[in-house]
Amino acid sequence: TQLLEQSPQFLSIQEGENLTVYCNSSSVFSSLQWYRQEPGEGPVLLVTVVTGGEVKKLKRLTFQFGDARKDSSLHITAAQPGDTGLYLCAGASRGGADGLTFGKGTHLIIQP
Amino acid sequence: DTAVSQTPKYLVTQMGNDKSIKCEQNLGHDTMYWYKQDSKKFLKIMFSYNNKELIINETVPNRFSPKSPDKAHLNLHINSLELGDSAVYFCASREGGQQFFGPGTRLTVL
Numbered sequence: 001t002q003l004l005e006q007s008p009q010f011l012s013i014q015e016g017e018n019l020t021v022y023c024n025s026s027s028v029f030s031s032l033q034w035y036r037q038e039p040g041e042g043p044v045l046l047v048t049v050v051t052g053g054e055v056k057k058l059k060r061l062t063f064q065f066g067d068a069r070k071d072s073s074l075h076i077t078a079a080q081p082g083d084t085g086l087y088l089c090a091g092a093s094r095g096g097a098d099g100l101t102f103g104k105g106t107h108l109i110i111q112p
Numbered sequence: 113d114t115a116v117s118q119t120p121k122y123l124v125t126q127m128g129n130d131k132s133i134k135c136e137q138n139l140g141h142d143t144m145y146w147y148k149q150d151s152k153k154f155l156k157i158m159f160s161y162n163n164k165e166l167i168i169n170e171t172v173p174n175r176f177s178p179k180s181p182d183k184a185h186l187n188l189h190i191n192s193l194e195l196g197d198s199a200v201y202f203c204a205s206r207e208g209g210q211q212f213f214g215p216g217t218r219l220t221v222l
Contacts, residue, residue: 031209042116042202042213043155050209086153092209098167099145099157100211107153 003027006089006103014111015081021074021106023089032065032072033100035088043088079110115139116214118203124220125193133188133217135203143167143206144186146178148199149216155202161186193221 005024013019023032031050035043047056049065049072056063060083062075076083086107090100116137125131137144146158159178160167166178175191186203198221203214 033209033211037153040215042204042215044213045210048209088155090155099147099160100155101157102155105153105155 004089004091004101004103006106008106009104010107010109012109012111013079016078019076019079019108021087021089021108022071023073023103024071025091026070027091028069029091029093029101030069031092032069033090033092034063034072034074035090037086037088037105076108079108081110081112084108084110116203116205116212118201118214118217120217121215122218122220124222126222127193127195129193130189130191131193131219132190133201133203133219135186135188135214136184137203137205137212137214138184139205139207139212140183141205141207141212142183144180145204145206145211146186146188147202147204147213149202150199158201159186159188190219193219195221197221 007022031048033048034046037043047063052067052069054065060077064073086105088105089103119134143162145160147155148158149155158172161180164180177189180186200216200218202216204211
C-alpha cells in the first residue's frame with residue numbers, strides 16, 4: 001500500500017512569512033499533485049509535477065518534485081490571509097487510473 | 113457550466129437505511145471516482161469506473177456499490193448504513209493526469 005506522509009499537519013503563521021509543506025513517500029509515483037480545498041468544496045488542483053527534480057512556480061507558490069519521484073514540497077513566499085486553507089498532496093500511479101493516494105493534508109492559517 | 117455535480121449536498125439518515133448519492137460530469141471524461149473524506153479530512157479512494165467498468169475496488173464494505181448508467185454518471189448506493197459511514201463523499205472525473213472533484217456530499221448517519 002502506497003502512503004504519503006504530509007507535514008506539518010497544522011501551521012499558523014503571520015502574514016508575510018514564508019512556509020514549506022512537505023510530502024514524503026517510500027514509493028515512486030508517476031506524478032505528484034498538490035490540491036487546495038476550501039470548506040464545503042472539493043479539492044482543486046494547483047499543480048502537477050511529473051519529472052524528478054522538476055520545479056514549478058505559481059505566483060508565490062513553488063512546487064518541487066524530488067529527484068527520485070518519492071517526495072515533493074510546496075513553498076509559499078510572503079504568505080497572505082487568502083492562502084489560508086487545506087493543502088493536500090496526492091500521488092498518482094499509472095497516470096492516475098487507479099485514483100489518487102492522498103496525504104493527510106496541511107491546515108494552513110495565515111493571520112493578518 | 114458545472115463540471116462535476118453531486119446530489120444531495122447534505123444527507124442525514126438513520127442507521128440501517130439505504131441511500132444513494134448521485135454524480136454527474138459534463139466533461140466527457142471516461143474515468144470517474146468516488147472518494148471518502150473522514151472527519152480528519154483524510155481523502156481515500158473508494159471506487160474507479162472507466163467506460164462503465166469497475167477498475168479498482170479498495171477495501172470498501174460490499175454495502176457500498178457504485179452504479180454507472182452511462183459514461184456521464186456514477187452513482188453511489190449504500191445499504192444498511194452504519195454510524196462509521198458518516199463522512200463527506202466526493203465524486204471525481206479524470207482527464208489525463210488531472211482529476212476534477214465535485215462539491216461533496218456530507219453524509220450523517222444517526
